[in-house]
Amino acid sequence: MIKSLASFVKLVNKNNVFLEQVRYASQALPQLSSEKYNIHRKDFGRIESSDVDYFRSVLGPDRVLTEESDVLPYNVDWIKNCRGQSKAVLKPKSTEEVSTILKYCNERKLAVCPQGGNTGLVGGSVPVFDEIVISFSLMNKIIDLDDLSGALVCEAGCVLENLDNYVRERGLIMPLDLGAKGTCHIGGNASTNAGGLRLLRYGNLHGSILGVEAVKADGTVIDCLRSLKKDNTGYHLKHLFIGSEGTLGLVTKVALHCPVLPKSVNLGFFGVKNFENVLKLYKSAKSKLGEILSAFEMADFDSINVTSKNLKLPNPISDYPFYVLVETHGSEEAHDGEKLTRFLTNEMESGLILDGTVTSEPAKMQTIWNLRESIAAAGLVGGYVFKYDVSIPLKNYYDLVPILRKRLGDKAIKVFGYGHVGDGNIHINVTVPQYTKEVSSMLEPFIFEEVSKLNGSISAEHGIGFRKPKYIHYSKDQSALGLMKDLKQLMDPNGILNPYKVLPDHI
Amino acid sequence: MIKSLASFVKLVNKNNVFLEQVRYASQALPQLSSEKYNIHRKDFGRIESSDVDYFRSVLGPDRVLTEESDVLPYNVDWIKNCRGQSKAVLKPKSTEEVSTILKYCNERKLAVCPQGGNTGLVGGSVPVFDEIVISFSLMNKIIDLDDLSGALVCEAGCVLENLDNYVRERGLIMPLDLGAKGTCHIGGNASTNAGGLRLLRYGNLHGSILGVEAVKADGTVIDCLRSLKKDNTGYHLKHLFIGSEGTLGLVTKVALHCPVLPKSVNLGFFGVKNFENVLKLYKSAKSKLGEILSAFEMADFDSINVTSKNLKLPNPISDYPFYVLVETHGSEEAHDGEKLTRFLTNEMESGLILDGTVTSEPAKMQTIWNLRESIAAAGLVGGYVFKYDVSIPLKNYYDLVPILRKRLGDKAIKVFGYGHVGDGNIHINVTVPQYTKEVSSMLEPFIFEEVSKLNGSISAEHGIGFRKPKYIHYSKDQSALGLMKDLKQLMDPNGILNPYKVLPDHI
Known part of the structure; x- marks a missing residue:
């Protein structure tokens, strides 16, 4: 797990002071997600050696990982909550390669899990069973920057911080900033509609993203990669891919508007x-x-x-x-x-x-x-942390923290809240010595019920991913869920894109 | 045509100095759109007296207009370019009424044309044949304003300027402003993704709109009316309705983020x-x-x-x-x-x-x-004006004006360009003594070909509407058009919502 640990530490901090954390992280692997959450594998194809041969014919031998130790880091999320069982990681370098891979997987009904920087907090970026991981880490080219309009065009695998450094040298900044910036990919940011620290000022990604190129499950490339601020020509398709967590298509390129660097x-x-x-x-x-x-x-x-x-x-x-x-x-x-x-x-x-x-x-x-x-x-050090990321109207923003403290009593080490007041977004962390079903069941669905009563959102910026589909109805009514299901069926009829995520089993 | 003239004058200016214009506008009705553009009626049901009876049973007698003189203003767009042949205007007062009407129309395959302030410039808000007009003018209630977060919730038929006045009194402003503010509806603004004068500062509506309630063709109410700044719970469905010009669903309520009123x-x-x-x-x-x-x-x-x-x-x-x-x-x-x-x-x-x-x-x-x-x-006074609204990367922003002046020579009275430099959006107007097919064919598709060569958008903010579907391919490739068609089929299988608009006949 060297690679994921390296990025883990980088993610948390660049000062190399987190020895305790590193020690902890290297101790144990999380339980398999399928066992921990009692999930049943869906009826997808299983990868065979002929499939691996095909992928190698497309990508070359070096960009198809099948050794267990090579694949492991891609199976585990960074908060060590989820662990998948993928047997193969593919590392395309171009949209055409992504398209070729998906077309093949769709025909063979092989499920895939797209992975950017793997910094998600809801298990959305790691497989659950044997989904093939499609890593965007080699699609990291900056394509164009117009420093007068501020339009940046780049591949999905560019690391946010690298982009920020690049545009800063040219008098601009990225319109988003988050703790994971040193590791997260812009394609992942787009796919999860990442929020972060400066949304208050620069708005959300639905506003900042000018264009998207994405590949549908059947390999069709949807080219909405405009770098114009205004373009009212038909349906605004890019928004289908912003925030749908890789379940409607894989984002391969992004065009964003970068504001002027503050002096x-x-x-x-x-x-x-x-x-x-x-x-x-x-x-x-x-x-x-x-x-x-x-x-x-x-x-x-x-x-x-x-x-x-x-x-x-x-x-x-x-x-x-x-x-x-x-x-x-x-x-x-x-x-x-x-x-x-x-x-x-x-x-x-x-x-x-x-x-x-x-x-x-x-x-x-x-x-x-x-x-x-x-x-x-911080909460991860020396224990397990239940993390919630909710939006609540400001007058009730902090209400849940004292409620949870009372409810959990001495079963929790700490219950604390922090977040983006300007966006109505609070992160609530509950630290415990270790994960237990008892505490879990005291928290869920209780916390989501409370958020729903307060007209909040059960996931402000982290998304639904693997861990929250069963709670999505607290934030989306039946008609909206029905439309989500219809869209999924339309765009990915075999359901191969990031299965077990976002959509609940029964709608 | 008293009503439409009144709003026409109000739209242009509030100083009552436009006598010339009023005189001009009262002179003549435009040619029927179906004849002018040689369009064939699609195979929809035709409204019968039993349908009118049904609508009256739902809305009462006063909110179903069928007198020709009452219906006429709803058939003509404000630049007097398009004229439809609707026989009935319905004026619902609630989402439930919109839902009931649509469910009925869908079952009877009666086509409908949603209409807000009717200030569009591409013929999107008036019928082409006998589509039933659904006017939102009576759905004009402000539902809620949170003056700390800036979240405003209101019905679709609220006039933009009225909303702006309302929120200004509470220390906020609307995030958009446009020339038509005295007449246009917020629901129309949302449906057309209106841009306007201050997009540079406050961003576009995909960023500012917090939530939408919309009704699908079959009457299903899709409730995405959240007033939270961050809500990553599943697909971001509201964007399907923002900018799709009433062809995927009718927007009935909107929640927007209002910035602080500048001091x-x-x-x-x-x-x-x-x-x-x-x-x-x-x-x-x-x-x-x-x-x-x-x-x-x-x-x-x-x-x-x-x-x-x-x-x-x-x-x-x-x-x-x-x-x-x-x-x-x-x-x-x-x-x-x-x-x-x-x-x-x-x-x-x-x-x-x-x-x-x-x-x-x-x-x-x-x-x-x-x-x-x-x-x-201004160009409308004493003649006809061909209006284009395009986005072009800044370095070539003004190129088309001299090109068109040369191309048209003395066939045009004037060719002029103005617009929102900060958004890369230029409006090009070509004034002529009267509409002629000769000038039209010198302009179209030439101008769209040129925009396409410059990597621009053939419609920056006005939309596609009735007048531009045949040119949409200059800005959307085949894969994107295919996905648009699939979405339309999914959400409105009978095609009753605003037909002849946005989507080209053949994809």
């Missing part, structure tokens, strides 16, 4: 008394920081405390019940500084901010972001 | 020497105005001159080959003023701006916007 970036990290004040502070930030507000994140005491302790990351301020991270992106340092200072002065006087730190030094900003971005991984 | 708005109107300098100025504005830039529009000399003369609107500066309108939306007057002044000083010194005016007075800004927004209607 001035500031970051504030504040201690706040209670959640009510977090909301008041958000309202004030929207008004006083206006167009320069690029992120408004919150984390409760346990989120920061667990992260700081487990990952040995410094907390730049003292202990507070809630923390708020406010980032600004602007074009004029003096103006941004003035806005931020006024915001700070006002809200320290008003008492909404108890204490805090503000910086525009890149290294210090990195330290704070690192703390925030590492929360996702 | 400071400035408008500059500049004279520029040539198009090369327009592009240079755009680059400079992106960099110097950064996050406060909310619109960057251009118009050539003839656009402004024709508008100023035909509609008796004052041009605040002298004659220049090109005009640029730059708008800023910001949260801090002093900062915005400083940025704008620096931009202006620099670019007047550099010579990119030859002359200009800058204002933050609402009345003066309105005068300038009025001039810009009235260009679309």
